[in-house]
Amino acid sequence: MSEQLLTPIDIHQVVQERYGAIAQGQGVSCCGSDAECCDSDNATSLYDTDMLAGLPVDVTGLSLGCGDPVTIAALQPGERVLDLGSGGGIDCFLAARQVGESGYVIGVDMTPAMLEKANANKERMGVTNVEFRRGQIEALPVEDNSVDVIMSNCVINLAPDKAPVFREAFRVLKPGGRISISDIVTEGEFSPALRADMARWAECVTGAIDVDTYTSLMREAGFVEINVADKRSADEIVPVQEGMPRVFSARITALKPGHSN
């Protein structure tokens, strides 16, 4: 299939099918094809053990990220937080503990089965300061200038077009708000043929873009103080192969200019 034949609708559909199957425990693995899903190995490799204490295995076993954007965000009690592509909710539940009862966490995800899982986990845990909303991160169901912090864990690489994701993130952040991302990025670009590999795209590989392009899109959306830290080879997280550009998991932070009231 040539790259031109893939529309954003195709990509959203394949991604949604994959994560719907994972949420329903259909033996498909996370960001990758070999790792076992639905044990807590991914979570224990990404987060401090202390952070995970008390989280049920239904949450830790559905950790599909490639970093820990919660810790990078340095959340404060009372903050209002948005998680782009919240999956089974692990980062939302971790954030909810840190912002406390005076804070609030919204998770947005487009996959209904993921939202069902996340809501079931929320109910089981008796959490009251988290809400999961259905939507695409390219058109967020969130008001303008309404959140202090945005986090996202291994999701933006899956979006067919990254520019609207950053524009939307900028729109909903309060002035002075911050964004904290863990994501897969590359040095160099995938060839059109590799980009057209939808299975790999949905595994968080071939949708990833060059890190400089990624930060340029953030700058064009209005973000400042963009910082890329801790780039590490992603070959233990996603299946990489010969002929691909270098693939990394990175932590990316930035600010929306201004001061919140």
Ligand SMILES: C[S@@+](CC[C@H](N)C(=O)[O-])C[C@H]1O[C@@H](n2cnc3c(N)ncnc32)[C@H](O)[C@@H]1O
């Ligand atoms: C790799 S998983 C990561 C889930 C979660 N952030 C975590 O760390 O466990 C990707 C999630 O993003 C969601 N997703 C992918 N593309 C999306 C989009 N364009 N809009 C909304 N959700 C999306 C998928 O449904 C899936 O739940």
